[in-house]
Amino acid sequence: MKTSEWLKKYDIRLKKGLGQNFLSNSTVSHEIVKKSEIDENDVIIEIGTGNGILTEEIAKKAKKVITFEIDERLKPLLEERFEGSKNVEIHFEDFLNTDLSKFKDIPKLKYIANIPYYISSKILEKIFEESPKFEYAIFMFQKEFGQRLMAKSKKSYSPLSIFVQTYCTVERIMDVSKNNFIPIPKVDSVILKFNPVYKYVEEIDPKDFMKFVHICFSKRRKTIKNNLKEIIPDTEKYLTEVQIDPSSRPEDIPLETYIQLYKKLLGRRGAKKGF
Structure with missing residues (x-):
């Protein structure tokens, strides 16, 4: 039928x-x-x-x-x-x-x-x-x-x-x-x-990573530097170290680069999770 x-x-x-x-x-x-x-x-x-x-x-x-x-x-x-x-x-x-x-x-x-x-x-x-x-x-x-x-x-x-x-x-x-x-x-x-x-979920904590990504996208029309300044005091230096133009918008940054950003931030915090 x-x-x-x-x-x-x-x-x-x-x-x-x-x-x-x-x-x-x-x-x-x-x-x-x-x-x-x-x-x-x-x-x-x-x-x-x-x-x-x-x-x-x-x-x-x-x-x-x-x-x-x-x-x-x-x-x-x-x-x-x-x-x-x-x-x-x-x-x-x-x-x-x-x-x-x-x-x-x-x-x-x-x-x-x-x-x-x-x-x-x-x-x-x-x-x-x-x-x-x-x-x-x-x-x-x-x-x-x-x-x-x-x-x-x-x-x-x-x-x-x-x-x-x-x-x-x-x-x-x-x-x-x-x-x-x-x-x-x-x-x-x-x-x-x-x-x-x-491979990605073995390298990072996915839930904590996504909290970080949401912060990166908190204001789509703003630059990545602007969105991250509340959790990273020396934002421009931090972004430059992973070869990201601080004037980039969140939508211009690929997944792999976000993972690099997240890992670097954890390294600075001594692998401490949470934002």
Whole structure:
């Protein structure tokens, strides 16, 4: 059945407050799974089962799908759709409240999801900070949000960009038109692949580093020198030592340089954390 038919059968009206824009084109879900290169040994965690259109495609390829859905109104729909599907495990609970350590013994853990915009940042933060090691994560976001995650400099570049790129390299997989969803959202979507990069999180304390980055971006229109002067008395000398022009703006400084700045500041403080 089509997405609209499933929803009509169970008299389900989607809630804007839950960010419910359900994928309605099975061709798109098939293409997502194809590009994900799932094999029979993979265990996939899906966040937001929705009407199950993507879950169904993943289950055709993966060893197991562990999927989370917060809206219990969808329970009868999903129970019917996956009746007899032994490799689909549905949890009607909030993924943000889930203890991810229980997945630590899964050898080939991957994430795939169409994430509601209003909790995109929270889900990324939870996975990067709490998840056991995973092979990759493939997520669908609103296009503008995705551009911010991929940005390396200039207008879209932000603490969010740096946060994500501290943990992962980000790769654009495909764009998805808004016409492939019910109800039709106002903007198009993009699918991104996150490949973990553990070297940075082994070198620094990510949470403390991000406090530092937020200070650097505290006034975007000001120079990096201006933003750091409250925590570094000899700011200009400090920046010059790591070959940064004190007149640079926060959006002009790449991730690697921010890490150098942070390490140098810790060196000056005797590796003391906190700002």
